[in-house]
Amino acid sequence: MEVSGLQWGITIAVIVGLLAYDFIFHARKPHEPSIKEAALWTSLYVSLALIFGLLILFWDGPGFAAQYYAGFVTEQALSVDNLFVFLIIMASFKVPRADQQKVLLFGIVVALIAxxxxxxxxxxxxxxxxxxxxxxxxxxLYTAGNLVKGEVTDKDEGDEANNVMVRLAKRFLKTTDEYDGDKLFTEVDGKRVMTPMLLVMVAIGLTDIMFALDSIPAxxxxxxxxxxxFTATAFSLMGLRQLYFLIDGLLDRLIYLSWGLAIILGFIGVKLILHALHENTLPFINDGEPVHVVEVTTGFSLAVILGVLVVTVLASLFSPKGRAVRIVNGARDWAERYLDLPEDAPRDERVKAAEKMTRYRDLLPTVKEKYRDELIESxxxxxxxxxxxHGLKQHRIAETGTR
Known part of the structure; x- marks a missing residue:
């Protein structure tokens, strides 16, 4: 594939321009995107990625286009898995919803550089x-095996928010537990200290580097x-911020995503080993001569990846356990969000949180006991x-007539 310096320059300029536009017009002003806004921008970035694949098809042929689409879909799937850890980190640090966009954009930039x-x-x-x-x-293959065995537990993922760098920063640097908008530093008693926002970005950035170790070999x-x-990886990251807010409510329902990713990574691992055998130069394997094995085509790879993802998502969304996860986690998450709202929060925001909290709470009796025991730790x-x-909601209704 022949790529000129001009083509590289234009590609990098477009990607940097999109990131700059994202920051200036969206992330710089703290706000929580609506579902409509998140859906619109997610669709735009996915459309740009698909159109770029058509350009590769026109310039370089169907073979390279199939490689691009297979790479993009795989990287996008791995990026969705990364969102679980981002969600845990931001929940652990109690990052305000309105400020999460900037954290995510920072994470995307770090991930792209790494x-x-x-x-x-x-x-x-x-x-x-x-x-x-x-x-x-x-x-x-090792990574796929770990996903199947479930070695990365929820507790392990929660430790991502308390990694070595964050613990050292808390120990040796002056930090505060209170946010000051989206500022990285603030003043407390006349002294300049770090806010939790900077610690969140450190945790997200270091986690991004670890994720790169899995995604690049894939x-x-x-x-x-x-x-x-490069382009497949970049386009898979570009719309990650909007995708986070779009599927935030669905993330905890993708209960079989780890299984799907394990199958995909295992499949690609086998494909790599077959390719290595076909190109073999190691003297202790077949006396250093290539081993004539079947090589997996790019078209077949793309079909397997798409097929596994479709089956994984459908199985997660329509399984009884997936529904139970949505209800149990939904009741907890909206209750926490309602309790965390300040007294001067907009009325519409309080009403929305109260309605969601009540709706999930009313659905709890429909969850089977075996799922409740499995999903609720205490x-x-x-x-x-x-x-x-619920008591706070009733108190507010009695005091002011509104939730």
């Missing part, structure tokens, strides 16, 4: 040592064209949270 570095390092390493495909393949298993790897603490939120 993955770009890994992309060029990986491409250079592969060109020098084709046996690296064995390493990538085995690493993806896409190199589908294409070795540096330009395609029944007493869970119901105490719901009762406190």
């Amino acid at each position: 993955r770009t570095v890994f992309i060029f390092i990986g491409a250079a390493a592969i060109n020098r040592w084709s046996a690296l495909f064995y390493v990538f393949g085995l690493f993806l 896409i190199f298993g589908l294409t070795q064209e540096t330009y395609i790897v 029944e007493a603490r869970y119901h105490d949270l719901l009762e406190r939120a």
Whole structure:
């Protein structure tokens, strides 16, 4: 695939321009995007990604276009999985909803920079040592195995918000537990201190770097064209902020996503090992000669990836457990959100939180007991949270006539 310096320059300029536009016109002014706004911008970024694939089809042919689409879909799926950890980090730090856009945009920029570095390092390493495909393949199989075994538990994910750098910052630097809008630093008693916003960004940034270790080997298993790897990765990240707010309510219902990603990563891992055998130069394998094995085509890879994702999403959304997760987590999350609202919060915001909280609470009796036992760690603490939120709502109605 021949890519000129001009084409690289235009591509990078467009991506940087989109990020700058996102910051100036959306993330800079703190607000929580509506579902309509999130859906509109998610559709726009997905459309841009699909149109770019058509440009590759026109310029470079169907083979490279199929590689791009397979890479984009895989990276997008892995990005959705990343949103779970982002959600946990921001919940752990109690980041105000209106300020989460800026945190997410910062995370996207860090992820794009980290993955770009890994992309060029990986491409250079592969060109020098084709046996690296064995390493990538085995690493993806190991990652897939961990997903199946469930070694990354909710508790482990929660520790992402309390990683080494964050703990060191809290210990040795002056920090405050209170937010000051979206400021990174503020003044307390005349002294300049860090706000939790800076710590959140540190946690998100370090987590992004760890995610790059999984995503880059995965896409190199589908294409070795540096330009395609870079653009597919960039477009998968561009709309991540809007996608977060669009599917926020669906994230906890994608209960089988880890299984789907494990199958995809395992499949790509096998594909990489087969490719490594086909290009083999290691002397202890077939005396250093290529092994004639079947290689998986890009078209077949794309079909498998799309098929697994469709089955995973449908199974998650329509399973009884998926519904139970939505109700149990929905009642808890909206109760917490209602309790955290300040007294001067807009009336519409309070009413919305109260209605959502009440609706999920009314649905709790319909959840089967086996799912309740599995999903609720402490029944007493869970119901105490719901009762406190309900009591506050009743108090506000009695005092002011509104929720």
